[in-house]
Amino acid sequence: MGCLCSQGLSATCEAMLGLPAIALELPAIDLGLDIGGLGSASILANASAELSAMLDIGLPAFPLSASLLMQLTATANAAAHIKAALGIDLFSANASAQLGALGASINANLSAGLAVAFGLDFSMLLKLGAIASLVASIEASLGINLALPGAMAALEASLSAMAELSLSASVGLTNAASFAAAANLAASLGIDLSAGAGLGGAFGGAFELLAGLELPSLDFDVALVASLVVALSAAANIKAAFGVDIFSAGAMLALEATIGGLPLDLLAKLSLSAKLKAVASAGAQLGPLVPMLGIDLSAMASLSASADLALPNLGPLSLVASLALNMGNLGISAIASVGCEGCPVAALL
Numbered sequence: 001m002g003c004l005c006s007q008g009l010s011a012t013c014e015a016m017l018g019l020p021a022i023a024l025e026l027p028a029i030d031l032g033l034d035i036g037g038l039g040s041a042s043i044l045a046n047a048s049a050e051l052s053a054m055l056d057i058g059l060p061a062f063p064l065s066a067s068l069l070m071q072l073t074a075t076a077n078a079a080a081h082i083k084a085a086l087g088i089d090l091f092s093a094n095a096s097a098q099l100g101a102l103g104a105s106i107n108a109n110l111s112a113g114l115a116v117a118f119g120l121d122f123s124m125l126l127k128l129g130a131i132a133s134l135v136a137s138i139e140a141s142l143g144i145n146l147a148l149p150g151a152m153a154a155l156e157a158s159l160s161a162m163a164e165l166s167l168s169a170s171v172g173l174t175n176a177a178s179f180a181a182a183a184n185l186a187a188s189l190g191i192d193l194s195a196g197a198g199l200g201g202a203f204g205g206a207f208e209l210l211a212g213l214e215l216p217s218l219d220f221d222v223a224l225v226a227s228l229v230v231a232l233s234a235a236a237n238i239k240a241a242f243g244v245d246i247f248s249a250g251a252m253l254a255l256e257a258t259i260g261g262l263p264l265d266l267l268a269k270l271s272l273s274a275k276l277k278a279v280a281s282a283g284a285q286l287g288p289l290v291p292m293l294g295i296d297l298s299a300m301a302s303l304s305a306s307a308d309l310a311l312p313n314l315g316p317l318s319l320v321a322s323l324a325l326n327m328g329n330l331g332i333s334a335i336a337s338v339g340c341e342g343c344p345v346a347a348l349l
Contacts, residue, residue, distance in 0.1 A: 002087055003105030004320065005336040009113030012327050016117055016231065020252055022124035024259055027268035029130045035276065039141035040290050041283025045162040050293040054176045057298045062178035069178060071311055072203060073185055075210065078314040078321075080188070085321035085328075087335060090314075091206075096214040099317075103216020106320060110220040118224055122231040125246070128255070129234020131267060132241035147261045155270070162279050173286055179300050181288035211310040218316045225319055232326035247330070 079090040088098045135146050142158050144151050189206045235246045244254045270276060324334035
């Protein structure tokens with residue numbers, strides 16, 4: 001079994017305390033901008049034939065409520081996130097025992113280990129991270145490098161083309177996306193949704209172990225951990241987009257050179273673009289269709305309705321998992337053997 005490492009948390013705080021001052025003139029950026037659906041929008045905008053074929057199937061109304069499907073997907077994603085970061089498979093028979101040991105270390109180490117980070121101002125880091133995320137997402141999704149001449153005109157043309165292709169979330173496509181999301185979720189859980197299968201029975205069996213989990217009662221400053229996770233994610237975005245390790249010597253000089261080549265004022269306007277948000281939103285809503293393009297969904301037409309499923313609240317554990325993954329980006333191990341020398345948890349064993 002593993003434990004959330006107090007030494008790793010201290011090293012993370014030391015790294016954050018050592019961040020250089022970001023003395024760059026940056027425009028106001030919408031920090032809440034979410035363009036994760038832009039890539040899906042780009043793919044779907046060029047798949048009109050496949051989308052028309054899906055509509056021609058004539059699928060019935062999806063038997064699950066949108067909110068329940070969203071909860072199922074979020075729970076499965078959180079379980080995968082926790083497994084990747086914390087090494088605990090929540091679908092395993094001994095998951096509750098592993099969570100108990102981990103929970104003890106979280107309560108003993110987390111708030112105390114991050115106490116020195118309380119009150120740190122990450123506002124400039126978050127703003128720079130938002131710019132980096134915007135630049136990287138547009139290049140990855142649309143192949144447009146915003147640092148090159150004519151990039152903004154090319155982006156505007158691309159967004160207009162997607163809008164003209166009626167990538168709005170029509171009722172038919174939204175319904176098809178629900179069936180596709182159920183198929184994607186089932187595949188990730190190893191469930192065979194054959195014709196006539198009941199969603200309640202299929203997903204109920206997969207989530208039965210989760211419903212019976214004995215989740216530890218966690219006691220930590222959620223706001224503090226969330227702020228640190230967002231700050232570390234911003235640092236990772238900066239490195240991914242600009243190739244600059246914000247924690248390294250000379251980082252500011254490298255960033256000044258990189259940022260200087262970007263149309264910052266136009267980026268600020270872009271982050272507030274209603275057209276960009278609309279296209280990204282439609283792409284996110286219809287995103288489950290992407291892996292299903294060209295696949296016949298007609299066999300799912302007879303899926304029956306589901307009974308209510310009891311789902312655990314994995315939010316706090318998922319937040320700790322996000323912290324662990326971001327610590328890993330710094331080369332710091334978040335999970336260690338229980339009872340390391342100097343660890344407060346050792347006294348509890």
